[in-house]
Amino acid sequence: MHERRKILVTGWFSFLHGEATAGDVLALRRVAAVLRAAGLGYDVVWSPGFRADGTHFEDVDPAAYTHVVFVCGPAHGPGIEELHRRFAHCVRIAVGVSVVDPRSPAVTGFHRVLVRDAPGAEPTLDLAARAPAPASAGPPVVGVVLTHGQREYADRRRHTEVAETLTDWLGGRDCARLELETRLDAHDWRLCGTAGQLEAVLSRLDLVVTDRLHGLVLALRAGVPALAVDPVAGGAKVTAQARACGWPALVDADEVGTAVLERWWRWCLADGRGAARRVAAAFRADTAADTADGLVAALGARPAG
Template identity: 35%
Template sequence: MRVLVAGWFSWEDMGTTAGDLIARDMVCKWLEEAGINYEVAVHSRFPYANAIDWEKADQNRYTDIVFVCGPFGNGYPVTNMLEHFSTARLIGLNLSLLDSLENWNPFTLLYERDSSRAAHPDITFYAPPPKVPVVGIILAHKQKEYGKNGKHDAANEAIERLINSREMAIVPIDTVIIDNAGKLRTEGEIESLLSKMDVVVTTRLHGTVLAIKNGIPVIPIDPIAGGAKISLQVKSIGWPLLFRADSLNEKALLEAFEYCLTPDAKREARDCALGAINEINKIHHKFIADIKTLSEI
């Protein structure tokens, strides 16, 4: 028995979703458990081990086609694949059938998601949850007040390389209220979104502050040569990570990212936040006392 695993990931422009790929991976694991040899029909944009271009494959290479996930009907491009492998049996898994089984049933085995006869839970429920860090990216606009000392491009390029260095779910967060790029309308919405991150990477002072305030490990990159307000703020709260755009060490940046994923980093962020709150509490009480004194003059 030789199986070809196919799905909407087998074509380039068919709207392949995360669910399609999760279901694909599940089916491949099940075939491995069963001890069945398989290959996967994928387009080059969706690489996979044991991958093949199905249109170039020998028409008699496979005994079975397992088509996994998504809508499935009697029409293009599904029928092109079925005609190409006309000698193979068809197994359907996690499919939403567009045609009644009474009118069209090309399957030797069918485990539908939904059809004219039954509906079942989507198989992606069965997949283990991923452990990909969610990373907030908060970038400052170019700050003309710093003149030639502004190194925002260098900082942004370093952040882009960091993003590309490993799998991470990127969430751009704009902290500007007017015309917010993420359609966030209030400071509460911005901070609430930021508080859901695993890590924050930022060239903004308040990106740094709001991350630490919410116990989120942060990689602050001061975009000003020689350091400016971000550097001073980080030192004042005792956060151990600080980078400057004019002297970035990319190996250290990668190491900092790995550190930010640790429980120690989260504890450090919480401790820094508590220390800052205690310091500001003193300012709070001094302000009240001073303003009362001033009001009596």
């Protein structure tokens, strides 16, 4: 009986103007695991805006399928109603969905609705909760600290080019990216209000990618490796600070590119954590010199002339 079934799995992640959330994709993994365990084959439809290399609705011949499974999210709206029309000959099942209006055509068009929550129904566990766990520890968590200012460097500025190169490159890496800002603001909830708050975030990262001096220093202070790019041609304060910290993972603005970035990426995730912890330990040992050491003497000196 299984051989006669041809199942198409869809969700909000399938629609061109839909939305692929992490919860939806994990719910899909749960459904896929159940189908595989039952020996049932299936195809998945993806939005071309999310998975350009996947199967899209325009690639699908509805006549090739006997069943349509819609996974997760609200069972509501014209997209789902169109799904019913296009696959009218199929058995259509919704699983793990929220029902807002039980009389909606989007809901009544299904032959079976396995609800996550609905008016008058006891809620059930969301499908994402029991999705198969990843085989490994997961991708690294990377803080991204960039600047678009520093006009004082005039025609030596390469900030725009550096930021574009870094963000394009990072977009293709398997990592969890977290955009961070060193600027503090007590009134904007999106920004840290204290230095301690930012340090708490940095300490939980695997890596920081930055073109800012304080992106470098604060990452190392937290014992986290930093892949630093100096956005000023010929090197400026980021280069100088990497030298002062004894930190090797530094790229010049005119040399930034995929090969050098990936080389330092591998180093930071392999050997860089230990190196960063050693730098952080040196900071805490209070033995390295900084300019504050000369402040008291400077305050006691008489002005020249």
